[in-house]
Amino acid sequence: MVETPARIEPCGIEENIPVALGDLMLTIQSEAQEIGRLLHPDSAAELRAMMRVMNAYYSNLIEGHNTRPADIEAALAGRIEEIENRPLAEEAAAHVRVQEWIDMEARADRLQVPFSVDFLREIHRRFYMEMPEEFRFVEHAGRREPVVPGQFRLEGQEVAVGRHLPPSASRIDDFMRHFETRYWGLTRGRIGRLLSIPAAHHRLNYIHPFLDGNGRVSRLMTHAMIQKAEIGGHGLWSISRGLARGLHEPGEYMQRMDGADQPRRGDLDGRGNLSLATLQQFTAWFLSIMLDQIRFTNAMLDLRDLRSRYSALLDDLMPGQVRSKILVEHVLRYGEISRGDVPGIVGVKERAARNDISELLKSGFLKSSGHRGMLRIGFPLAYRERLFPNLFTHVEITPPPPPEIPVL
Template identity: 55%
Template sequence: MEEVPTRIEPAFFEGSIPSSLSDLVVEIQMAAANLGSGLHNDAASELADLVRVMNCYYSNLIEGHNTRPKDIERALAGAEVEEATRPLALEAKAHVIVQREIDHLSHSAALPEPTSIEFISWVHRRFYEEMPNEFRFVERPDGSKVEIVPGQFRATDKDDVAVGRHYPPSSQVVSAFMKYFSYRYKMAQASATSRIISIAAAHHRLNFIHPFTDGNGRVSRLMSHAMAQNAGVGGKGLWSISRGLARGLNEKTEYKRMMDYADSQRMGERDGRGNLSAKALQDYCEWFLSVALDQINFSKAVFAFETLEARYRKLVESVTDDKWAPDVISAVLRHGSLNRGDVNLITKTTDRTARKTTKELVDAGFLKSSSPKTPVRIAFPLDYRERLFPNLFADGDVAAPKPITPTFLTQMKRDVIVLSVPTDVEDITEEVERRIELIPKLQKSEGVEKILGDSAANELAQYGKAKANWKTVQERVINESIGQHGRSRAEVIKTLHDHSPGAITEEQKADVARRVEEAAPGLVARYNASRNQRKPKR
């Protein structure tokens, strides 16, 4: 089976855009345009720093890395972090640094096309340049560890991977796939609507390609953040897609399930014209954009000036006896900064009393400034952030609209998303029979499928169904496909999993994958040696 970049099609929706998606786009545009309204730019900028921490916290949480926000803040400040949590804190710091650089490029109108090879490679390179040594290595299936090269795509057979049930393109064709990816999503920037929808579509398709040996998930989420900025729905950096992906609309497992669902192959003539399912892509995009809208609405509620001011005043009143302090906080929050000499105009007190109030607020972390004489700016001290911003890192009450769950998600059954594996003897027997019946069709195919079809047909001709040894057939397919034809281990595993009568149960499939991984290095070496021998001498 030839691996061609069009395997990622449909990349997005050309021609007629589903109304469910176009309606979501309008809602996202309106919600994002109002996000942060009423906040001074300085206050919004301070909050954007907080959102970066939140974004990296949830992005790392998706990867199974639970980092305490306080540790992230300490790492960013260059302070000492406990040895046990230091690597995770530095990993999170790397994420924040890269997002900060992306935001700076966006504000400077210098942000490259986020789906370009240059940008995606740059994000990965910057991320791993800042990464602690503990996370600069990836373990291969054979147990060996290899150092991650920042910004470098998978390129050799040893870099072939399997992600759950999905087998990404072979490493040798990743560059071709990424060129096609960049080309297709550049086309999607033709209109405001397609720019926003492509945030969702490109997020899945980049992970489908899985271009790097590690870090693909976080790179894709940073790419999505950059695409939102470019599409004009970044909302001053005050909302986080990673928070939504980690939490889902109804449950935390949705992200993984929907990504898996979007991997689905085309389901008949009415399901688009590409290799992958157009219906699954539409459903996935609807879910992703619903998550984005939910997060924008959440941020609108939690960062709304009136409610934020009320929470901040209540907090200050509870921790200080200075009756003028809440008024100073309100003034700085509204105006972004305040000259120290003007504080007495707010408090209507003497200069000495105003200075005392200012010092107390600075010492408590509610205000900050570059020096003792420069204007004070609003700050959001970490120790009080859950009181100021409930539900940011944990569950709490926020008066935000409840997310609307797409209809298909409530109707979708688990067996649509997760591959159904036969568990009892009767089901397994039926599946074996079904696969045996399809062997003649495999013989008319190409690549590993044909090799399997021919080998299985020979086995049946010699021994019949009752005595056929499917493990022996698998061994022949592995040896011939990789050792003689140079096929990738990912393609071999996928073909055997999908079509071999001896790879029905999860245990059988795991055994197939293990044997392929164990045999592949020697077979690849044999194939390369035979190719070198065939080269004409000069």
């Protein structure tokens, strides 16, 4: 029997969109526009780099790889000697670099179609070209096989994901062409671009086109689709954080993904092979996760609250050093400045200003590209939880429990 690409239908909610989903999408679109609205672009750029580290951290955590944020930043900077677990840190750094490429393409208005075969292959290629040697191989059917960057599963490379059996490797090309064609049609208009994100995320994982790395590719594709849907908040919020934490508890993501694998349940459950009802439920959950993360980010990046948290931190660390507070708040609000501007901002002579700059650079509250470079805001890793509460967590993701064996 030939496996047909219709196996992944329905690929979206095309008819009779539930009112509750429509309202949810309108709220997402509205609130996403508020993210970082009062932040200076220079401050936003520094935060965007931090958010990429957070996204990689949570994406790794979903895969069961708990990587310290400090190790990820050390790997990105090439400070290998500081890293506790080098392979995991380099894996996360690879994720950061691919997301940075996506963000740069989006900001330059040249981002490719995120669900296209070419783009998905390119995500995988870039990711695995950056991966440490330890993660470029997988155990498959009792053999150690290489994961070739950008290559779909080859004939004979059949896989099982829990109780789900993805399409045969020999049919991947046909399934992926169908995937691309269907989402071309489903992403017309602002509502279509947003509504299709959860379904595309699930269906790509359902196909499982690559020998390894499908989860990370799907999350990076989702990040790109979010940018295309114009709800990305300048790259300042993370879908992976929401998927890892869930709305109520870790483990929801895998449970919801498993639920959306279910076959159609009778004549009233859509016209595809898979259940339309469970796809709608998955879409509602996924969109709620997106809104939850947008709201978290809006609260965290509110400029007034951020200035207040930063000021309180400096009061604790540098009591009585009013000039340092004034300088940091100025750069946070107005963006990067030249060193020659500092005496006028804080009201001191040049030598005292140099001392202030030196102390703030050393502590990481200011950054500069060189000895005489412009000064920009910094968010030191050691104080991230003070500045951005609940941004990172070191709690392991708990996998969902196995299903109960039915009593027959």
